[in-house]
Amino acid sequence: MITVERLREIKEKQRPILEARLKEKDIATINEDGSIVLKGEYYERQVRIALKNCGIIDPYNIEDYIAVDGYSALADILMNKSRQEIIDDMKASNLRGRGGAGFPTGRKWEEAFKYDADQKYMICNADEGDPGAFMDRSILENDPHAVLEGMAIGGYAVGASKGFIYVRAEYPLAVKTLRVAIEQARELGILGNNIFGTDFSFDIELRLGSGAFVCGEGTALIESIEGKRGMPRTKVFRTAHKGLWQKPTIINNVETYANVPVIFQKGVDWFRSIGTEKSPGTKVFALVGKVENAGLVEVPMGMPLREIVYDIGGGVQDGKKFKAVQTGGPSGGCIPADLIDTPVDFESLDKIGSIMGSGGMVVMDEETCMVDIARFFLDFTVEESCGKCVPCREGTKRMLEILENIVAGKGEEGDIEKLERLSDTISSASLCGLGQTAANPVVTTIKYFRDEYEAHIKEKKCPAGSCQALVQYFITEKCIGCGACARACPVGCISGDKKERHVIDQDRCIKCGACMEACPPKVSAVVRR
Amino acid sequence: MANVRLTIDGQMVTVPSDTSIIEAAKMIDIEIPALCYDPNLEVVSACRLCIVEIEGSKKLQTACSTRVKEGMVVHTHSEKVVEARKDILQLLLDSHPNDCLTCQKAGECLLQKYAYEYGLKFREHDGAMRPQLLDTSSPYILKDNAKCILCGKCVRTCYEVSERQVLYFADRGYGTKIVCDADQTLEESSCVSCNRCVTVCPVGALIDKRVMGKIRAWEGSSKVVNCKVCQYGCEFEVKSNGKENVAVVAKPPANGRPLCLKGRLTTELLYVDKPEDPYRKVDGKFEKTTWAKALSLVDIMEKVEKLDSVNDEIGEK
């Protein structure tokens, strides 16, 4: 059985081993207060809470986690704190859900806490599915015990003895890491019966998702664990009241749980000193797209978008012009360049029509077509709609059709208005969060880039030069008549005499771009407009 | 159960606190349109047509799933609600075959009724439609997936009887469809033709084949009878064209009544003047059969005849 003494012994034994390893690899700085920070400007500019152990500890060794004070918060809580105190601390910390809507975790826990039931459940939503988001995966693969500890603390607080981690099967490494972590925690007695000799018992089971994005929605996830189609439930009751198998159930996502042990280690005041008043703490973002330094960044809430994109991300790739940033994945919106000083927190993003979501952040440059981006996200939503409610099932399909027509040069007068109206209905009448936010990418791109939509529809032009059907390829006078383009053209629509300027037959051109690729870089006679 | 008072469209109503808004509205004769709601089935809030505006709530709420609260002020036909409802109905019509002229369901189709009430027409664009998946394999039920609005009432009602559970959703998104077992035809599947699904289908996706072409919803007259086969006494409507009874239609299986083929056929035999031949399923194939066989009366009838002939002899003596 694990005891506080045993935990201390493990820490004292393992800490020097860990430090020696880090020194040998020369990847991290060990501060006087015991904190360990990865070396390099990219990391030093960040404030890492959820990611604090990532890249530092060995995820397959529970003792490494204990060496960085892992499970000390759980031990302290079980020994010294009442359930009510935990709920109060959680509420005071104002930790908000990192998976989407930002609901205060403490309030959620309190609701499940107050219902009397023979069984309650803690669920960890690890069904991260936003295209371009991979922060949860990183935590699961690099610091699985932080999640287990967070779940156990929550389980103690609300009175749950059973936890489920619902993880995507597409993350085999995360599944493996979690399996090992759960096994090691059980062996040590950190999961199981009478943890730290108290009457608190808690165990965690893994359940695998099977490729349905909608299962990131809480009630759909519950349906899936129950062995059903992942279709969201209508909310007659909240899940904290009647959730998994109709029992009080808490669902938090990976990053939220990873924050929990640290809050109890370092205290509520410390946590609230980071970030903003209404959104305390940090947020992990997956900074991707046309940005110089792509990767995971964890920064205090409220940091202006500009700092994230330029100071940490190093700005737009290849010196191109910054156009927009898309946050929140298929449920989020596109933020234009003139709003780049927006602080990144729940309220500010909501105000400009986007959302924090799980933290996807896709940087776009001048060559990204905003209509096509809207189409891309709608295509994703249509593919992933569960099909239960009419507005989402039928409405997103129609929106996608309109967008496909627009990017194909078949847009008609009135299409923008149709999109706006459908967006309205889908947002206000859909059953679940997926549907209610499905139109966001369209709404925000129309709001901030309406002229781009109009150019597609009225002038049949794509200002970003990205929509294949709307661009044309030309050969300029720079052409040296080498014939490389003509040989590359799959439809043979380029003609010209040797050493003479060649010409593209626009009627037969299929706009594949092979000619542009084939033209010798020194010549660059093929242009796209 | 405590009572609560609320206001619906300006009218005050007092109802038990576990009442849904849709039921509370019904009590004061306010009809909130709904395609997937059925008081006898689990609430799923899939069609979203019953959305209403509740003062103090930013989002529209579905009247089927929202419980009343003291002092609640509900608007069932505000401009915002009506506009959203029109869009939802239009989305359904956008995927619906333009077939009201010959559809057996015309006159009692809820989609048709609401389209009339909200002034909507069939679509004018050429976007995707659901594939034509017409299942004509059963002599009793016509299943037309193209007309299906995926309200799921058939699935829920079929699921309620544990030995049936034939119908279910398959696939997802726009491609969602209702299938029998592992996507089999009604004939191949374990369907027992009880017609529970037919009685709850709000549109023409599930049709009682034995009524098709005989009489339309608004024609003739009908009377309700109770089945005499078992103690449940399921209700049937006997349809008459004025001259003769042409069909028997099962009523929805309320109050735990299961409905069954035998009961329906027996009722048909009793009331319909020229009943069609009965069919029964043998090894996953429908076969035309005799009434005695269809109603499992062969042995009984033989025995009855035998006994009666003995009795007759005694009587004669």
Added chain:
Amino acid sequence: MEFKFDVEKNKDNIEKFKLFIEEHKDMPGALMPVLQEAQNIFGYLPLEILQMISRKLNIPMSEIYGVATFYAQFSFIPKGKYIISVCLGTACYVKGAQQILEEIEAQLGIKAGYTTPDLLFSINSCRCVGDCSKAPVILVNEDVYPKVTKDEVKEILDKYRSEV
């Protein structure tokens, strides 16, 4: 086209799977893990296996089918060892990708979307793979074949046949 499930060949796998069901059948929400295991063991979900799951877990067939078709990871057709992807993007299409596809279908005796009975090949048609100047392009697993002609199809297939 129905894929014929070879019960005899899969005898050991069936036994293994039965054991898995026995171990999990009392677990709440067992259907998903059981379907996942079936997909892992057999490479797809044969109807016979679904019927077995239905009996052993006492869940209606319709529900199992409904669940299995909801999640993208389950398939009803086994995947071959070599997955042939034929690009049907515009460039490939105009360069005769359709004929290439038909040739592959004829050679293997299956249609796109299906798998050969020996589980060696699956054929998929796919959207533009971005190699337009080399049209028509086909992929076999990760291997790219540019400017494929009808005559080359047999040669390409034989290469993989001989690898077995």
